[in-house]
Amino acid sequence: MKIIDELNKDAEKNASQIRTFIEEKVKDFKKKGIVVxxxxxxxxxxxxxxxVQAVGKENVYGLILPxxxxxxxxxxxGARLCESLDVSYEEVPITPILQALDIYGKKDQIxxxxxxxxxxxxxxxxxxxxxxxxxxxLTIPSISLVKDDEMVAKNRLKAKDYLELIGIQNVKQRSRxxxxxxxxxxxxxxxxGTTNKTEYLLGQFVKYGDGxxxxxxxxxxxxxxxxxxxxVLGIDKEIIERPPSADTWSSYTSDEDFFxxxxxxxxxxxxxxxxxxxxxxxxxxxxxxxxxxxxxxKRGIDKIKSASKYITSGPPICYLxx
Amino acid sequence: xxxxxxxxMAYLQNKSFMDSGTQLNDDDSLTMKGIIDSIGLxxxxxxxxxxxxxxxxxxxxxxxxFDSISGIVNVIQKLTK
Numbered sequence: 001m002k003i004i005d006e007l008n009k010d011a012e013k014n015a016s017q018i019r020t021f022i023e024e025k026v027k028d029f030k031k032k033g034i035v036v037x038x039x040x041x042x043x044x045x046x047x048x049x050x051x052v053q054a055v056g057k058e059n060v061y062g063l064i065l066p067x068x069x070x071x072x073x074x075x076x077x078g079a080r081l082c083e084s085l086d087v088s089y090e091e092v093p094i095t096p097i098l099q100a101l102d103i104y105g106k107k108d109q110i111x112x113x114x115x116x117x118x119x120x121x122x123x124x125x126x127x128x129x130x131x132x133x134x135x136x137x138l139t140i141p142s143i144s145l146v147k148d149d150e151m152v153a154k155n156r157l158k159a160k161d162y163l164e165l166i167g168i169q170n171v172k173q174r175s176r177x178x179x180x181x182x183x184x185x186x187x188x189x190x191x192x193g194t195t196n197k198t199e200y201l202l203g204q205f206v207k208y209g210d211g212x213x214x215x216x217x218x219x220x221x222x223x224x225x226x227x228x229x230x231x232v233l234g235i236d237k238e239i240i241e242r243p244p245s246a247d248t249w250s251s252y253t254s255d256e257d258f259f260x261x262x263x264x265x266x267x268x269x270x271x272x273x274x275x276x277x278x279x280x281x282x283x284x285x286x287x288x289x290x291x292x293x294x295x296x297x298k299r300g301i302d303k304i305k306s307a308s309k310y311i312t313s314g315p316p317i318c319y320l321x322x
Numbered sequence: 323x324x325x326x327x328x329x330x331m332a333y334l335q336n337k338s339f340m341d342s343g344t345q346l347n348d349d350d351s352l353t354m355k356g357i358i359d360s361i362g363l364x365x366x367x368x369x370x371x372x373x374x375x376x377x378x379x380x381x382x383x384x385x386x387x388f389d390s391i392s393g394i395v396n397v398i399q400k401l402t403k
Contacts, residue, residue: 138383139360140367156380159364303353307360 011228033059040074062089124251132300173209203308
């Protein structure tokens with residue numbers, strides 16, 4: 001069997017099911033439409049297109065929510081997408097919220113503590129983790145300094161700085177959630193999530209940030225399946241070809257480099273093989289990786305899943321004896 | 323060597339997910355036994371660097387060196403020589 005073929009098939013059928021899901025949920029929740037945060041990435045592009053087909057363009061509102069460290073292409077591609085689908089949209093920068101909380105100042109202090117040579121006027125920054133496939137290294141995060149598109153320094157983060165940095169960075173997605181609900185509640189709309197199955201399984205979203213939504217139409221579609229949906233929906237090639245990223249670091253950090261730490265077609269095949277309990281020889285044949293590398297990658301995936309268990313769980317409820 | 327081992331055991335008993343009754347052999351996997359998770363590992367490395375005033379080179383940050391008491395003791399001995 002070819003795992004990639006399995007993932008690429010039925011894109012039209014998947015699109016139809018997601019359209020029905022969106023339409024039904026809007027009705028179930030007695031809402032009048034959908035708010036979508038449009039990031040310039042493929043997931044939100046697919047959701048926006050499906051939402052328009054499901055409930056009509058007049059019932060969909062796009063929000064472009066940039067901040068100082070966002071790539072300029074993000075809002076340009078987002079605006080172009082909304083215009084091509086004839087969807088009403090607005091650009092609401094979240095930078096003032098982040099400045100009010102001194103997010104940029106706090107982030108700079110951590111980076112300066114980690115990399116003494118850091119100069120915000122010269123360097124762009126990124127958070128780096130080692131590949132899950134290449135070297136057998138511990139998952140120790142580092143800050144990298146980038147000058148003229150070249151990495152000029154990379155230093156290990158201390159635990160307390162790493163934890164603070166994660167909290168600081170997550171304020172970005174949580175600010176976007178606030179704005180989306182501001183607009184959704186004003187219009188009696190739903191907030192639509194854009195988390196795909198690859199991200200959902202790995203806990204690759206911010207709890208009460210981009211995970212703070214009313215519906216998640218893509219959470220049963222691996223990223224590979226999202227690409228197949230984008231093809232059948234005729235999404236802008238520039239959006240499809242853009243490396244996926246949370247876009248929260250001044251040096252554009254792709255999901256392949258930070259979250260998946262391997263090519264997405266490998267990650268999806270490994271996750272699919274776990275889901276379907278496929279034998280090792282099938283995984284080796286599909287991924288063209290050795291058994292040793294596959295086992296190393298699987299251990300890495302299991303650690304990510306274990307570490308993100310609290311992200312994917314809702315608040316546990318203490319049910320009383322009746 | 324025994325002193326380093328005692329420091330590490332004291333740290334794990336106080337700062338990790340290790341239960342008080344856990345019997346830990348020198349070669350037991352700290353991650354497989356659920357004693358250290360990914361954040362705990364970064365904290366543990368910070369502790370080692372501070373306690374022994376050492377910097378750990380990136381190439382030594384491997385599971386082989388940091389997943390067992392014996393591996394950790396070896397690294398510390400190597401870097402404090």
